[in-house]
Amino acid sequence: MNIGDVVMLALPLVVLVGLLWALTSAFKPRDTGLSDAERYQRELAARSAANQASQVQAALALRARIEATTQPSQNAAQQTQQSDQNRIAIQAQAARTQSTGQSSSHPAVMPNGELNPQLAVQLQSLVRNGQRIQAIKVLRQATHSDLLTAKNYVDRL
Secondary structure (H helix, E strand, O other): OHHHHHHHHHHHHHHHHHHHHHHHHOOOOOOOOHHHHHHHHHHHHHHHHHHHHHHHHHHHHHHHHHHHHHOOHHHHHHHHOOOOOHHHHHHHOOOOOOOOOOOOOOOOOOOOOEEEEHHHHHHHHHOOOOOOHHHHHHHHHHHOOOOOHHHHHHHHO
């Protein structure tokens, strides 16, 4: 065996090995991992979403605190409204006793201390139509109550 025979035998073997290596590297699955830029963009998007969610949560908490401090509770508002109604009823009764004896067929305040339903409906329609000042005037005329009491009552309608 001489050198020519070895080369003739080795050369096709080297070419075959090279061809197999080229085929395996060509058909080898690509690295499905993310590039550094893609990974950075995804991390940045996740941090941005988390930051936005925390800001929204903080804003909602602040809004709830503000609403809790600026709006009285329902029970307190009802108690205040009842006390205003009672004050209006007392003032109306006092005005009636001081009046000249003229009585209307529909008193503004019922004997139980509540407003006449017709007056209440009239006040509500005035408030719905944006005529709060007119509603306060009507209530003051009907019950002879002071301005603050009438305003507080109309504001709660």
